[in-house]
Amino acid sequence: MSDRKGGRAAEGQDVRQAGDGDPGCHQHREHRCSHPVGEGAHGGQRRELSHFGVKVAIIEPGFFKTFVTSSAVISRSFQDAWDKASPEVKEAYGERLLSRTLKAIGSLDKMCSHDLSLVTNCMEHALTACHPRTRYSPGWDAKFIYLPMSYMPTFLVDAMINWSNPRPAKAM
Numbered sequence: 001m002s003d004r005k006g007g008r009a010a011e012g013q014d015v016r017q018a019g020d021g022d023p024g025c026h027q028h029r030e031h032r033c034s035h036p037v038g039e040g041a042h043g044g045q046r047r048e049l050s051h052f053g054v055k056v057a058i059i060e061p062g063f064f065k066t067f068v069t070s071s072a073v074i075s076r077s078f079q080d081a082w083d084k085a086s087p088e089v090k091e092a093y094g095e096r097l098l099s100r101t102l103k104a105i106g107s108l109d110k111m112c113s114h115d116l117s118l119v120t121n122c123m124e125h126a127l128t129a130c131h132p133r134t135r136y137s138p139g140w141d142a143k144f145i146y147l148p149m150s151y152m153p154t155f156l157v158d159a160m161i162n163w164s165n166p167r168p169a170k171a172m
Contacts, residue, residue: 046134057126061119062139062146065112075105094169101166113139 046056063069082090082098122136137143149157 055132057132057134057136059119059122059126059136059138060142060146061122061137062142063108063112064116064119064139065109065114066116069108069112071105071108074108075102078102078105092168092170097166097168104166111141113141 046058049056067073078101085093118138122138126132126136137147149160
């Protein structure tokens with residue numbers, strides 16, 4: 001990053017990614033729920049730093065095949081959480097929810113893109129271009145699912161997510 005006069009705004013490159021090292025960011029449900037919060041925070045940083053001549057590029061990737069999105073890791077984490085849950089929680093959610101969720105997690109590998117160069121190309125462009133974009137959305141799912149969902153009314157996105165996710169046993 002550099003200021004308007006060509007000087008360095010920070011020592012070295014300041015590249016930050018949402019969810020770096022955060023074990024809680026690996027489930028798609030959490031990604032979708034936290035997306036507007038992250039978007040607001042990044043937008044605020046972008047606007048605040050623009051007064052100092054710093055341009056912030058936001059990279060919002062879709063799902064890519066990494067250790068964090070590995071269905072084996074997510075399934076094991078989900079199963080561990082289920083095993084630690086109290087009998088009341090297990091009764092409220094039901095074994096059916098567990099089996100359906102584990103089945104859905106198993107299909108994550110098919111949804112993930114294997115071409116990580118899409119993300120690194122966006123990072124490279126954001127760091128080296130004379131006129132970098134404000135937002136990058138690498139991956140087809142980011143362009144055609146998550147970005148359009150971010151513009152939809154909340155009730156519609158909630159309905160779509162609730163329709164596709166399994167319901168707890170004692171849901172109303």
